[in-house]
Amino acid sequence: MIKILPKLLVLFLFFSCNNSEKNQINEGTEEEKAIQILTPDFFITDLSDELHEISGLISYNDLFWGFNDSGGKNRIYGFDESGKIKKEVEIEDAKNRDWESITQDEKNIYVGDFGNNYGSRDNLCIYKIKKKDLKDEKEQKVDSKKIEFEYSNQEEFSFFGRSTPFDCEAMTEFNGSLYIFSKDWKNFTTTVYKIPTDNGEYKVHPLDSFNVDGLVTGADISPDKKKLALVGYKNFKSFMWLFSNFQDDKFFDAKSIYYQLNKLDGAQTEGICFNDNTTILISCEKSGGFKQQVFKIDLTQTDNGTP
Numbered sequence: 001m002i003k004i005l006p007k008l009l010v011l012f013l014f015f016s017c018n019n020s021e022k023n024q025i026n027e028g029t030e031e032e033k034a035i036q037i038l039t040p041d042f043f044i045t046d047l048s049d050e051l052h053e054i055s056g057l058i059s060y061n062d063l064f065w066g067f068n069d070s071g072g073k074n075r076i077y078g079f080d081e082s083g084k085i086k087k088e089v090e091i092e093d094a095k096n097r098d099w100e101s102i103t104q105d106e107k108n109i110y111v112g113d114f115g116n117n118y119g120s121r122d123n124l125c126i127y128k129i130k131k132k133d134l135k136d137e138k139e140q141k142v143d144s145k146k147i148e149f150e151y152s153n154q155e156e157f158s159f160f161g162r163s164t165p166f167d168c169e170a171m172t173e174f175n176g177s178l179y180i181f182s183k184d185w186k187n188f189t190t191t192v193y194k195i196p197t198d199n200g201e202y203k204v205h206p207l208d209s210f211n212v213d214g215l216v217t218g219a220d221i222s223p224d225k226k227k228l229a230l231v232g233y234k235n236f237k238s239f240m241w242l243f244s245n246f247q248d249d250k251f252f253d254a255k256s257i258y259y260q261l262n263k264l265d266g267a268q269t270e271g272i273c274f275n276d277n278t279t280i281l282i283s284c285e286k287s288g289g290f291k292q293q294v295f296k297i298d299l300t301q302t303d304n305g306t307p
Contacts, residue, residue: 038240038302039262040282040295047083047293052286055169056102056218057271057294059281060109060131063087064294066271066283070098070115083293089134090141094127101171101218102271103178105197107131110147110178112171117185119164120157124149126171126178128199145199147178152205165191169270170219170230173197174249180204181230183215188234190216192251210252214239218272218282228254231272231282238264240272240282240297259302266290 044064047054055069063078063086074094078087091111098115109131114124126147133142154166163186170181170190178195190212193204214234221228228243228251238261246254261269261282267290271283280297284290 034256034258036257036259036302037262038259038297040264040297042293043281043296044079044081044083044294045291047283047291048077048079048085049292050085051077051079052292054283054285054292055100055270056111057273057281057283058102058104058109058220059273059275060104061134064273064281065102065109067099067102067111068096069100069270069285070096072096072099076102076109076111086138087134088139089129090139091127091129091144092141094144097121097123100169100270101180103171103173103220104131105173105176108197110171110173110197112168112180114149114168114171114180116164116167117162119154119160119166122150122157124168126195128197147195147197147199147202149195149202149204151193152203160185165189169217172219172221172228174221174225177249179219179249179251181216181219183217183232185215187211188213188215190230192249194249207249208252210241210256212239212241213258217270220273220280222274222277224277227274227277229272229274229280231269233267233269236266236268236288238267238269238282238284240280242299264290264295 053068054066058065067076074096075090077085079085100115101112103110109129111127127144129142129144165184167183180193182191191206191209214232216232218231230241240259242257243251243254266288267284268287269284278299282295286292
């Protein structure tokens with residue numbers, strides 16, 4: 001063994017040096033992971049029981065909006081800082097097969113029905129509703145347009161048993177397009193795909209991948225378009241990746257910081273949104289010792305400030 005160890009060390013160093021920075025998180029030391037510990041603050045602790053499986057989160061028109069995921073009603077809910085539901089909007093001609101993410105642009109709200117735990121779905125879609133159709137009534141119905149898509153790189157649709165790379169729970173809007181980030185159950189990477197905002201049928205192609213070392217469950221871009229945040233968990237230990245100052249949609253070529261979210265072990269973090277350029281909100285559904293609620297992160301209070 002004394003003679004073999006130096007050779008193994010050389011091989012280890014060789015392969016480590018040939019890995020890109022994107023993949024070092026599984027290969028290197030804790031220092032190479034550039035881990036920062038971040039403790040989110042409580043924000044909405046008494047969220048309505050109606051949203052016990054809240055998945056997805058946006059801030060719009062002085063309310064926060066979310067919905068229940070797989071098998072829930074075809075409705076989005078607007079709630080205030082007390083956690084009380086102020087608006088309940090039924091999306092007509094829509095079915096909640098596995099709603100997982102919500103995002104917005106200036107004129108529209110988009111709800112992603114693309115949860116695909118087993119990789120067997122061939123009916124992935126995004127529902128598009130117009131903001132101008134939302135009225136003052138507490139309970140209302142709105143029409144929607146449908147954006148249907150399939151992955152160009154998926155050829156097999158058999159039952160994968162939570163090992164598929166074609167699950168998805170994260171979506172955000174950027175410069176007139178939608179971007180979704182996959183949840184890879186086997187390799188703990190994420191792949192980003194670009195989707196038009198016009199209703200229609202699309203075959204989407206992978207743009208880039210990143211080794212997040214976990215399962216991505218939410219995404220959002222800051223109002224100033226300079227930061228992308230991804231939230232997720234691994235073994236129910238929550239994390240957040242923050243990418244900053246990217247060029248165009250080259251998100252993963254930008255500076256990145258990995259945050260371990262302290263005191264959220266066991267929380268099923270599901271949604272994320274920027275409330276402003278330096279404030280991030282994260283929602284979690286009812287699970288384990290956690291009830292459904294929303295946490296807040298003030299980026300100005302992080303060790304190194306904003307990236």
